[in-house]
Amino acid sequence: MARYGMVIDTTTCVGCMDCVVACKTENRVPEGYNRDWIAYDTGGTYPTLNMEIRSERCNHCDNPPCVYCCPCGASHIHDRGGVILVHHEKCSGCKACIAACPYDARFIHPEGYADKCTLCIHRVEQGLDPACVAVCPTRCMVFGDLDDPNSAVTRLIQSRRHHTLIPEAGTEPQIHFLT
Amino acid sequence: MRELVVTRHNPMIDPTLNVWGWEVPVYLFLGGLVAGMMIISGFFITRGRHRQEVCSCTVLPSLSMILLSIGILALFFDLEYKLHAWRMYATFQPASPMSWGSWILILVYPVLLATMMIRPTSWLSRGLPVLNRWSRTLNGSEHRIRMIGFANIAAGIALGLYTGVLLGALGARPLWNSPLLGLLFLVSGLSTAAAFVHLIATDAEERQLLARADNHFLSIELLVLFLFLIGLVTSTQVQIESAKLLLVGDFAPVFWVFVVGLGIIIPLIIQSLAVRHRIPHTPVAPLLVIAGGLVLRFVLVAAGQASHWTRTPGVH
Numbered sequence: 232m233a234r235y236g237m238v239i240d241t242t243t244c245v246g247c248m249d250c251v252v253a254c255k256t257e258n259r260v261p262e263g264y265n266r267d268w269i270a271y272d273t274g275g276t277y278p279t280l281n282m283e284i285r286s287e288r289c290n291h292c293d294n295p296p297c298v299y300c301c302p303c304g305a306s307h308i309h310d311r312g313g314v315i316l317v318h319h320e321k322c323s324g325c326k327a328c329i330a331a332c333p334y335d336a337r338f339i340h341p342e343g344y345a346d347k348c349t350l351c352i353h354r355v356e357q358g359l360d361p362a363c364v365a366v367c368p369t370r371c372m373v374f375g376d377l378d379d380p381n382s383a384v385t386r387l388i389q390s391r392r393h394h395t396l397i398p399e400a401g402t403e404p405q406i407h408f409l410t
Numbered sequence: 411m412r413e414l415v416v417t418r419h420n421p422m423i424d425p426t427l428n429v430w431g432w433e434v435p436v437y438l439f440l441g442g443l444v445a446g447m448m449i450i451s452g453f454f455i456t457r458g459r460h461r462q463e464v465c466s467c468t469v470l471p472s473l474s475m476i477l478l479s480i481g482i483l484a485l486f487f488d489l490e491y492k493l494h495a496w497r498m499y500a501t502f503q504p505a506s507p508m509s510w511g512s513w514i515l516i517l518v519y520p521v522l523l524a525t526m527m528i529r530p531t532s533w534l535s536r537g538l539p540v541l542n543r544w545s546r547t548l549n550g551s552e553h554r555i556r557m558i559g560f561a562n563i564a565a566g567i568a569l570g571l572y573t574g575v576l577l578g579a580l581g582a583r584p585l586w587n588s589p590l591l592g593l594l595f596l597v598s599g600l601s602t603a604a605a606f607v608h609l610i611a612t613d614a615e616e617r618q619l620l621a622r623a624d625n626h627f628l629s630i631e632l633l634v635l636f637l638f639l640i641g642l643v644t645s646t647q648v649q650i651e652s653a654k655l656l657l658v659g660d661f662a663p664v665f666w667v668f669v670v671g672l673g674i675i676i677p678l679i680i681q682s683l684a685v686r687h688r689i690p691h692t693p694v695a696p697l698l699v700i701a702g703g704l705v706l707r708f709v710l711v712a713a714g715q716a717s718h719w720t721r722t723p724g725v726h
Contacts, residue, residue, distance in 0.1 A: 269416070271415040287418075300507070302503055320494075323489050326430065326490065327576075333582035335420070343490045343494070
């Protein structure tokens with residue numbers, strides 16, 4: 232069984248937002264909404280400051296609260312790669328999943344259903360990378376199977392220092408950030 | 411220092427979560443009120459009070475039905491995909507408190523209808539004479555009446571608890587993430603229901619009984635609220651920050667003045683004096699309790715949405 236995930240190198244990400252534009256174009260994300268975005272995270276004490284630039288999106292969690300709270304069965308774990316998806320035709324727009332996501336990765340599409348990153352599963356099923364990964368000019372994003380010990384994502388996680396977002400929320404996120 | 415700049419600006423999410431406006435607190439309030447009314451009328455019925463000439467338990471089921479329907483209408487207004495509201499009834503999702511709630515709402519109506527049949531109101535039985543026949547059949551067995559009473563209590567507890575569990579199960583919002591929220595909403599539902607029945611009761615003895623019961627409910631509510639806050643402030647940093655929203659933050663004035671002061675402590679003092687016959691019963695205390703219950707839902711829904719993991723210092 233494949234487990235799809237992403238590894239993003241924050242040391243090479245320059246925050247150019249190409250991934251954001253690619254996603255909006257590929258998935259026809261309506262104006263004013265985002266399935267992925269850039270976070271500029273600055274910490275420390277002046278003059279010793281550290282900035283981490285991250286391309287963020289749904290973390291396709293292994294323990295997804297958005298799926299558990301859905302009263303309609305619209306939010307679900309896809310058979311292929313454990314990707315978290317939404318059946319638009321089943322969604323009632325109750326917004327429980329938006330409140331349940333600690334990453335604020337979901338939003339209500341103007342047509343009324345909950346929407347979010349799909350890891351471009353329609354492209355992945357054709358053997359392509361997600362749109363955001365495909366366009367990254369610094370090649371800081373890698374998509375792959377985290378269950379495959381020989382995949383590029385697994386090797387990067389094994390060899391580099393990395394973290395996930397809010398692991399203490401217990402959601403077991405599958406987007407890993409190299410530092 | 412830590413500064414987080416995000417290029418995203420999704421409506422209803424940024425800068426803080428704002429998915430639930432007035433509709434959800436109104437529903438949570440009315441759901442809790444109806445839950446409390448069902449428990450009270452169920453208690454009266456199991457004690458045989460429905461046989462007395464004047465008992466508010468004869469009007470509570472129809473009032474509950476109206477109030478709950480208004481609450482569900484508010485919930486319907488909140489849905490973003492209204493044509494798909496029926497989707498909640500095309501499935502049962504055991505891990506989703508909202509799914510449990512939507513099915514509990516379906517179970518509540520037959521229980522209320524059966525309770526209405528015990529003593530159908532005169533205008534209804536004039537229009538539908540068959541109701542009198544059903545009522546006679548129902549009243550032919552004391553066991554059946556008691557079962558209806560217990561069904562009211564069970565459905566009321568389920569309805570009252572779930573409204574809090576619904577929010578409590580959302581771990582992404584630290585303020586809500588407490589098992590005590592279910593209990594708090596249940597007890598608050600009971601106190602507002604006792605106040606509401608106190609307002610509409612025509613029997614002096616019943617008013618006295620409900621004022622006394624309301625004092626107990628308000629005292630328990632105060633205790634549960636205290637434990638809820640203690641649970642937050644003795645937990646992790648995100649929970650401590652979320653508790654600060656209520657205790658000293660943006661929501662503190664409304665929380666302390668309208669929920670704790672005017673909603674619980676002042677009516678508790680007034681009603682304690684009233685049940686000891688130091689002052690007469692007036693609608694002031696029950697009205698304060700009802701308003702306090704409504705404000706509690708508004709404050710908790712709004713503050714819960716403002717509480718967040720990533721806005722806590724030191725948390726990515």
